[in-house]
Amino acid sequence: MKMKKRILIFGTYPIVKPLHGGQRRVDAIVREYSAKYKDVKYVAVFIKDHYSDYSSSDIYLKGRWASQARSDHLTSDIRIGKAIYESPRIRKRITKLIDKFNPDIIQIEQVFPYIGLKKILENMQSKAKIIHSSHNIEVEIKKEVMSIAMAEQKYIDESINLIDDYETDLAKNADLVIAVSDSDGKYLIKKGCRNYILAPNGARISKPTKKALKYWNDIYSINNISNSFGYIGSAHLPNMLGLKEMIGYRLGFIEPKNKLILAGSMGNNIENNFDYSNLLDSTFWLRAYNAGTLSEEQLAGLLSKIDVVVLPMSSGGGSNLKTAEAILSQKKIVATDFAFRGFEEYKKLPNIYIGKNKNEFINKMNEAINTPRIDLNKHERDLVDSVLWESTLKKMVQEVGKI
């Protein structure tokens, strides 16, 4: 029987068709809460240009708030947070929603919605308990991304100071703090949080459909691909940097019959911004194939077809959702130590190869593709199952009931 709790969750992207990591995590949280609690509602305040699928309770930015968020692509999440209070339309709608729904708990996914929501809650003198559901340490990520994009220092400072203020505020004052990894949790403790609940990223078993399998069989056949490496990721900067730093664009080490498949918006981003003036780098596409953004069905099909999953991430925050999905797929994995942050205990599983630097990573890719996959024993399969969302979010779901 479901517990009587009214939980209202705020985020900055819809989860009708979850594609990127953040969407998939929030989707899993909403599913797990809904299985245990009676009234769970998710509201996304978002930019319509970025997400075409959304639900009737989601609110998209309009007018100058939309155009500002679109143009400030490095800080569009901050813009969304500000618009929640500054846009009279959104403020009114959210106030009305909180008033009507009367939540016991308000959960903030990542820090950004809290930028505007805090003032609304203060004005309403809301008694709802606050959960800070962190995905990353946003201040660190924002600093890194803006620096790489060579944003103006003043702009960087303003943005990270603002995020730091709200992240610290939530760490100190939230009734429950959720961290995705122990290292993030320790950071939040330093910022004044008394205790945190660890809820690592997880994955969901998705069996490929016949249609999706046929689709990928055709793609492999048309492109004469025998074996493949797969790198799945969104256009999040650390994903692209990982590819550049740990694998590079010179793929002569991949045999002519094999290919590296890029899936997710990362592939499109790399393709659209590729520097073809570097002749040696321009051979990249002779051994790489961009599958683009995929539906969940297509992604499941691809994952079943791939021989080796590569996780070359060397920066970014949180614990990686891609890593959880790769572990659950039971495929051969070549990864950095960084990619296994938060999943250290899984490194002992068979079929996992760790490359500490570019040379080692490439050697491990060659080794992995030429080595037969080892079947897992019962104990190892149980360990793999512990990355399912229901396991990783279990403690978090229980703790919410205690508030």
Next chain:
Amino acid sequence: MNGKIWIDLTDLMQWNGHFTGTQRVTYEISKRYHEKNDNVRFFYYDQNLRLFFETNLELSKYEDNVYIKPVDSNFINNIKESFISKFIVKYNSLPLHIKNILTINRIKLLIRKYISIKQRIQNIASIFFNNVVGILKPNNKLQAINFQNEDTVIILGKPWDTMSFIEDLKIMKIQNSFKLINLIYDMIPTFMPHLFGYPLPQNYTKYMFESISLSNSIIAISKNTKKDIELFCKEILINVPPIEIIKLGVNKSLTLPKKPQILDDLKFNNYILCVGTLEIRKNHQLLYNAYREAYRIGVKLPKLIICGGRGWYTEDIIHEINNDPVVKDSILIINSPTDSEILWLYKNCKFTVYPSVYEGWGLPIAESLYHGKFCISSSTSSMPEIAGSLLEYFSPYDAKSCMDLIVKYSNKKNLEEKEFKIKEYKYSSWDDTYNQFSKILNKTE
């Protein structure tokens, strides 16, 4: 050898006109395989059908391309110019209302459309002939080749202009794992792309990436090319396949020398010679600068004849040489000379100069020595490999150093000493090249 040896003749079959470097090598090696090896077969690639077909090496068909310059390019230019001038006269005499409808731009567009339609019709005809006529006449039916596991496929030409060639060969090699042997002349378009026009460096690099990845063995035409291939493999993370080196043969003169007509009216008896296509890589700019520098400091240099066909990015240097009052009487460009004229120019020059920025080999240096002429040459890439200390070298970026060497060997005594020494030079014949090639091929077994 159990399987067949297949040599690619696509390049040769598509080529119209006088054979230059790669066609010459393909011809000379293929010809000897044809004469000496029963196991050899020839093939070409049809880019419309994306299939490989067997063909015969018709030696008689290529005789004109090898030894005789079929038509003087000046003759063609004269015809072209006379046609255009006649056309303009006729066009100008047309009534204004017709000229308003039939503008020059419209005429150009119609000509372009005509050429494009003609090309399409030719392509369709080729497909029709190969597919339909071939089926109707079973004896003449063209059978696409599927290279087999024990076969050896040799690429001597330059298929990088048609990327689908290597893509289709790759698919077949993945399926049948035959041996692939690739003759590589140089890696210049990849490492010095600024010396070529778009899209050659892009296509060339992609072709080399696939072709080296697929090759069981590579044959390079110089130590320097071997070094460049190894560098390319290292940079792009390909395992380096075995690389052997062969020396290219020198083309023996089978024609009689003939004085170029243009020299009849000019006093060019005491000249030095530079042979090679007029293209940016051959660095004729350096020679111009050397002559300009000599004028500036009051040094007198012998006259210079530059001869060769026209290549990439040379409009500016040709304009400078032809119009600079200081050098126009000292430097003469002879465009696309015949074999007989080149022979005459070699025989009568004092010595030769070769300022190329980068070469895969540097055939004009070896040719100069074959004709008994000393050469001062650029010091980079493969060029010092040809004759080592028998020759003198200058940096291709140092006009003063080039000028100093021209001055040094304009001195009769200095030149005679070198002319005596270069008699030691042993040039390679095409038979030598073939023997080296077939030895490597046997070793690859």
